[in-house]
Amino acid sequence: MLSYPAAISLSNRTLTRLADLIRARRAERRSRWRRLNPGQQALPTLAHLRNGDTYARLAAGFAVGTTTAWRYVRECVDLLAALADDVHAATARAARLAYAILDGTLIPIDRVADQKPYYSGKHKRHGVNVQIIADPAGRLVWASPAVPGAAHDLTAARDAGLIDALTAAEVMTFADKGYQGAGGTIRTPFKRHRHRPRLSRAQKDVNRAHARIRGVGERAVATLKTWKVLVKLRCCPRRATAIVQAILVLHAIEADRYSG
Numbered sequence: 001m002l003s004y005p006a007a008i009s010l011s012n013r014t015l016t017r018l019a020d021l022i023r024a025r026r027a028e029r030r031s032r033w034r035r036l037n038p039g040q041q042a043l044p045t046l047a048h049l050r051n052g053d054t055y056a057r058l059a060a061g062f063a064v065g066t067t068t069a070w071r072y073v074r075e076c077v078d079l080l081a082a083l084a085d086d087v088h089a090a091t092a093r094a095a096r097l098a099y100a101i102l103d104g105t106l107i108p109i110d111r112v113a114d115q116k117p118y119y120s121g122k123h124k125r126h127g128v129n130v131q132i133i134a135d136p137a138g139r140l141v142w143a144s145p146a147v148p149g150a151a152h153d154l155t156a157a158r159d160a161g162l163i164d165a166l167t168a169a170e171v172m173t174f175a176d177k178g179y180q181g182a183g184g185t186i187r188t189p190f191k192r193h194r195h196r197p198r199l200s201r202a203q204k205d206v207n208r209a210h211a212r213i214r215g216v217g218e219r220a221v222a223t224l225k226t227w228k229v230l231v232k233l234r235c236c237p238r239r240a241t242a243i244v245q246a247i248l249v250l251h252a253i254e255a256d257r258y259s260g
Contacts, residue, residue, distance in 0.1 A: 006047065006051060006053070006061075008043075008046050008047055008050050008051060009050060010046055010050055010250070010254060011254060013253060013254075013256075014046065014250055014253045014254055015039065015042050015043065015046065017253050018042040018045065018046070018076060018079075018080070018250075019038040019039040019041075019042045020038075021076075021079050021080070021083075022038035022041050022042060022075075022076065022079065023038040025075075025079060026038065035064050035068060036062060036064065036072065040062065041072045041075075041076065042076065043062070044058040044061070044062055044069055044072060044073060045072065045073045045076035045077065046250075047061075048073050048229060049077075049227050049228075049229050049243070049246065049247060049250065050226075050227055050228060050229075051228055052228030052229050052231060054234075055069045055070045055073070058073070076246075077239075077242050077243055077246045078242060078246075080245070080246035080249045080250060081241075081242040081243075081245035081246045081249070083249050084245035084246070084248050084249050085142060085248070087142075087144070087160060087161045087162060087165045088165055090133060090141060090142035090165075091133075091162075091165040091166055091168075091169045091171060092169065093141060093142075094133055094135075094141055094142075094166065094169065094171045094173075095169040095170065095171050097135050097136060097141075097171070098136055098172075099136060099171070099172040099173065099174060099213075100133050100134065100135065100136075100141065100166065100171050100172070100173045100174075101133070101134040101135075101136070101138075101173070101174050101175070101213070101214055101216065101217030101220070102131065102132070102133060102157065102162065102166070102173050102174070102175040102179065102186065102217070103131070103132045103134070103153075103175065103176065103214070103217045103218070103220070103221060104129055104130065104131050104132065104153035104156060104157070104178070105129075105130055105132060105221045105224070105225075106120050106122075106123045106125070106127040106128070106129060106130075106149050107127050107128050107130055107146065107230050107233060107240060107244075108125055108126065108127045108231070108232040108233070109126050109127050109128060109149075109232065109233045109234075109237050109240070110126070110232070110233070110234055111126055112126070112236075112237060116150070117148035117149075117150050118148045118149045118150065118237060119149060119150055120149035120150060121150070123149070125149075126149060127149040128146035128147065128148060128149055128233070128237050128240045129146065129147050129148070129149050129151050129153070129156045130143050130144055130145075130146050130156075130224075130240075130244055131143065131144035131153070131156050131157050131160055131162055132144075132217065132220050132221055132224065133162070133220075134216065134217040134219065134220035136213075136216065137216065137219075138216040138217060138218070138219030138220055139219070139220060139223070139255075140220040140223045140224060140248075140251060141220070142248065143224060143244050143245075143247075143248055144156065144157070144160035144162060145160060145241040145244070145245075146237070146240035146241045146244060147159060147160075148237070152178065153176075153178040153179060154178060154179050154180075154181065154182055157179065157182065158182075163182050163183070163184055163186060164184070166184065166185055166186065167183070167184030167185045167186070170185060171185055172185050172187065173185055173186050173187065174187050174188075174210060174213050174214045174217075175187070175188050175214065176188065176189070176214060177189055177191050187210070188210075189206070189207040189210045189211065190203040190204075190206060190207055223251070224244075224247065224251075227247045227250075227251075229243060229247075230243070230244075230247070
């Protein structure tokens with residue numbers, strides 16, 4: 001089998017931080033000799049998450065078995081995910097912003113046996129729903145645990161505790177029409193319905209201003225999906241939450257915002 005070197009668009013700081021976490025875990029467990037040292041174990045994890053490299057490619061590139069590559073990556077993902085902020089820590093950070101932007105995105109998955117809960121009628125494909133918080137500049141602040149793709153954005157946000165947490169922290173939050181009825185500090189555009197078949201000029205102006213603010217939040221979704229493993233998850237969808245949380249921690253390290 002041929003192997004090849006590949007670049008990973010991440011800094012040495014991220015590699016060093018992940019290697020330190022692996023080293024600490026091995027010391028805690030008094031782990032025996034491993035085929036790869038902590039730095040070498042961190043590299044395939046970053047290649048998998050950032051570049052979307054498969055376990056077969058990683059195994060060939062690092063001269064280990066496919067099962068070993070899978071085990072090493074899974075261990076690192078779980079180490080990182082354990083350090084991710086919960087919804088309360090995320091909203092505490094959002095409370096320092098002028099306002100926040102809330103949006104949802106679908107992360108595609110392979111079909112599974114119990115596929116009905118994961119089929120999104122809106123996107124016409126199978127996936128998991130992740131809720132995103134962005135700052136006014138469109139920078140990624142937080143992403144929620146993943147839920148089956150059939151869940152409506154408002155339901156997913158409520159189940160993650162986002163609506164209550166943002167309201168309790170008095171964070172002015174802009175969201176699209178899918179979040180109408182959220183209440184609290186969530187601001188959505190005006191929407192036509194049978195009792196209001198037409199919008200006034202003032203309401204249309206408000207909607208345009210709202211769209212300009214909200215549109216910036218798409219940058220946060222794009223930032224999350226620069227991690228190519230999320231282009232299409234080829235693992236059990238129950239692993240989606242751990243993968244997203246691990247990416248959040250790595251993203252914070254890259255942005256030099258991580259203090260853990």
